[in-house]
Amino acid sequence: MGFHPDEILLSPTTSCNLLCPHCNVKRSKRDLSVKIAEKFLLDCMKNGINRLGFTGGEPFLARNFLYSITRFAVKEEFLFTRIVTNGVWYKDGKDLKQSLEKLFKAGYDGSICLSVDAYHEQNLRKLAVFIKTVQSIWRRPDMISVVYVTGKDPATKRKLSGLSKLLEGRLFNFRGRHPCIRSADLFIKIGKIDLSPIGRAARLKDPWGGQWFKEDRCKGPGNVFFVEPSGEVKPCCGYASGSAALSIGNIKKDSVSKITKNIRQNRLLCAIFDSGLSRIKTGLVKRGVRFPGDAGNNCFFCHYILTEVPRDTLLTSLERVSV
Numbered sequence: 001m002g003f004h005p006d007e008i009l010l011s012p013t014t015s016c017n018l019l020c021p022h023c024n025v026k027r028s029k030r031d032l033s034v035k036i037a038e039k040f041l042l043d044c045m046k047n048g049i050n051r052l053g054f055t056g057g058e059p060f061l062a063r064n065f066l067y068s069i070t071r072f073a074v075k076e077e078f079l080f081t082r083i084v085t086n087g088v089w090y091k092d093g094k095d096l097k098q099s100l101e102k103l104f105k106a107g108y109d110g111s112i113c114l115s116v117d118a119y120h121e122q123n124l125r126k127l128a129v130f131i132k133t134v135q136s137i138w139r140r141p142d143m144i145s146v147v148y149v150t151g152k153d154p155a156t157k158r159k160l161s162g163l164s165k166l167l168e169g170r171l172f173n174f175r176g177r178h179p180c181i182r183s184a185d186l187f188i189k190i191g192k193i194d195l196s197p198i199g200r201a202a203r204l205k206d207p208w209g210g211q212w213f214k215e216d217r218c219k220g221p222g223n224v225f226f227v228e229p230s231g232e233v234k235p236c237c238g239y240a241s242g243s244a245a246l247s248i249g250n251i252k253k254d255s256v257s258k259i260t261k262n263i264r265q266n267r268l269l270c271a272i273f274d275s276g277l278s279r280i281k282t283g284l285v286k287r288g289v290r291f292p293g294d295a296g297n298n299c300f301f302c303h304y305i306l307t308e309v310p311r312d313t314l315l316t317s318l319e320r321v322s323v
Helices: 035-047 059-075 093-106 126-140 153-166 257-263 266-275 277-286 297-305 311-318
Strands: 008-010 051-054 079-085 111-115 144-149 170-172 178-181 185-192 221-227 231-238
Touching: 008 035, 008 093, 035 059, 035 221, 035 231, 035 257, 035 311, 051 059, 059 079, 059 093, 111 126, 126 144, 126 153, 153 170, 221 266, 257 266, 266 277, 266 311, 277 297, 277 311
Parallel strands: 008 051, 008 221, 051 079, 079 111, 111 144, 144 185
Antiparallel strands: 170 178, 178 185, 221 231
């Protein structure tokens, strides 16, 4: 099938120091076990999956997990991708420096991706201190990247411009193909993701923008093992990943081979990764489903069909979807 995971994304906690209006992460007191995560990572390595990243919640609120897993991953020769953070989780400069130095000494050499936009209410000065501290420890101009959620782009541009000034740099090409912040010792790439107005974000933006998404068989947020604090594994880290219908196993009890088998037995996931959401949409229309409009966000569309379309209708339509 079209699902070929090439990365593990560990979400050690759903705790966060911010309460952003667009966030769809459900808070819980569960934390991912280091020992269970290590066992799963070894199994992944045996199956040829050796790329590792961290997300959340706010992963720096599970720092002992980060340090332990980083040391383990270095030992087992995993490749780090990124840590996604809001960058303002620390108490003070001393706390920040000590925390980042421990991560550096543990061997982390991936990137650190900051979520910065008009929805994240970070203090810009505190954010700038985070960036400067990272650069002073790793001494890599490209260690930091930024990703923003679309929907409040003018306000987001103003925020990034303000951050650039605090870093003694400039914001380049915000609306262009390769936006970035550049200074004498920093080169920060900027990426974007579409706002998916679900959960608490349902009133932030009209999701039916008049144009259908470009089909990529979910190569964007998909083709990963996204591991939640509960141990549940999802095939993507997109906005629809909270749905139980996308669960493909739990690392507390399932091996990688069992998870892979579960994927092949999941009619919906086979259709998504083999044929694509566009084919599913066409099948649903033939079954009489009428959508409120055209959605440019594939994650929103996936969430919509999992929450608004009757389960029997969805499963019946999948019988007609073929590669």
